[in-house]
Amino acid sequence: MKKIRHLDDNQIVEAAIDEIGLDGLLRRHLSECTACRAQKEELQAGLARFAEFSRGEIPLDFRKPKLAAEKSGGGMVNVWRIHPVLSLCAALSVLVLFLTPIVINRDKIFTKRVVYREMLQDEKFMAEVRNLEDDPLPGFYVDISGPGSHKPNVESAKPGAKNDVRPAPKVGLRNA
Amino acid sequence: MNLTEELELKVSLRDGHISALVEKARGGDRDAFEKLIALHQDEIFRLVFFRTRSKIDSEDLTQDIFLSVFKYLPQLKDSDRFRPWLYRIALNRVHDFHRKNKFLAYFGFTESREDADAADIEPHRNPGALDTVIRKEFWSHVKRLTERFSRMEKEVFLLRFIDDLNLREIALTLHRSESAIKTHLYRAIRKFKEDTTLSEFLQGEWQGEKDKTS
Structure with missing residues (x-):
């Protein structure tokens, strides 16, 4: 063996x-x-x-796994399937109800903006008017505004004088 | 379901009865599925815990695994292969978890758990200082041992000795031939045998427990 x-x-x-x-x-x-x-x-x-x-080493007191509870609301799902037109109408109504306040508010906001802009423009215009009231026209324009209103200022009437806003005549080299 | 009911269920539903339960559960029987959960929850939690070493993560993953099982059970063709199929799902979920964790750890969002050492393991059973030291030492031995394993060797070794699957079940779980499983297991056991410090540690602990009981 x-x-x-x-x-x-x-x-x-x-x-x-x-x-x-x-x-x-x-x-x-x-x-x-x-x-x-x-x-x-x-x-x-x-x-x-x-x-x-x-x-x-394995813990004994662990959380046991659980199966999720059966979904409730299955009946509602069936209602949607049975009456699609009805559900569409309902959905649209909800949408309209939801959107209406947004649209209205949007118009309100737009109107407010326009009014505010106009007010600003008015204020600007009024400020210009007030400015003109406070600062009258320069003397030269006052002088020429109407004949005989007052005596012309000889000094200021001279071209190139201190208060004269007219440009001084050019003095060419030829005249010099 | 209390503990006695669970034990009674386990005794009454061994072997062929599980297939019958699987068939019922596939047909939408929630009671049958709950019985399947009760039968397998401990072993799946054990599988996950040994691979994640975190109780909270293991609880969440176990829950996810059974939800996946419930979702995909109608796709299972052979109800006799339920256990390997369940383990396959569990292993895939654990791998996904590690992959996600690694990705998050790369960007610094979380700490990688796959390579966690003993200090990171939550205390659960033995809160004593000595026990904590022993547990730490054990996990450091396990870590050192499993680092020497290839991924396949580690998987086969754990499935055989921690999860208590036989060679056929491991082959079905990992989609490999039985001879390939034997080869991986052979290499892993050789490495286990070479690790004398782990053997000595286990021998010492076992002797200590024996002395305590006597």
């Missing part, structure tokens, strides 16, 4: 994974040899200890 050697490390690992998958001779040896069996069991015990310790 062929005598088989002890299982090596790799074969022990293979046996720990799947003993049935081992070669027939190796399997028979493993069942008879206490040393090989002990090695395999030691490895399996180490793995079992690892699994046991790991599982001891």
Whole structure:
């Protein structure tokens, strides 16, 4: 009868994974040899200890998963499907009701803006009028505004005089 | 549903009964779906918690997962494959969560939880100082170990030993062949075996617990 050697490390690992998958001779040896069996069991015990310790780390008081409650309001959905015209009318009414105040407010805002702009223009115009009242026309224009209203100012009537707004006549080089 | 009712339900609805419940739930039976939730809520919460290490996030994600299950259950073709399908949804949601968190952490809006060490884990069961130290040490060992794993090795290892799925279920969950799952698991266990500090820590803790009980 062929005598088989002890299982090596790799074969022990293979046996720990799947003993049935081992070669027939190796399997028979493993069942008879206490040393090989002990090695395999030691490895399996180490793995079992690892699994046991790991599982001891898992919390037990966790929040259990729940299925969401069945949707209520399925009846409403059916109403929409059965009466599409009615639902469209209802939707449009809601839309109109919702939009009306927005449109009205929009007009109000627009009117306010126009009035405000006009008031500003009026104020500007009135300010100009007041300005003209406060600052009368320059003397020259007053002088020429009407004959005989008062004596002409000879000094100011001279071209180029202090109060004269008329441009001074150009003096050419030829005249000089 | 109280704890005794849940346990009774779990005992009475093992194996083939789950398929019947799934069939009923697919037909719109809310009671059947609630029973399915009661049967699987603990294991899904465990899956999520071990991957997020935050109780609040795990609660929210578990809720989301079951809502997705309720939404997509009519699309499940084979009711016998409900458990792998459920785990697949759960893993996808956890991956989405990490992806979103990473994105937010990149812009500084939140802290990345995927690489959180033991200090970030909320105290829940053992508030004692010694227990807190032990827990911190355990999580730092786990972190160091899982950092050595590839993404697939980590997933397969956790699904096998924490979530207690068999090889076939893992293969169905991850859409891989059973032999590919075995290969990943083989590599992961070898790395676990090489990590002597974790083995020593677990051995010491186990011995301590044994002494305490005796």
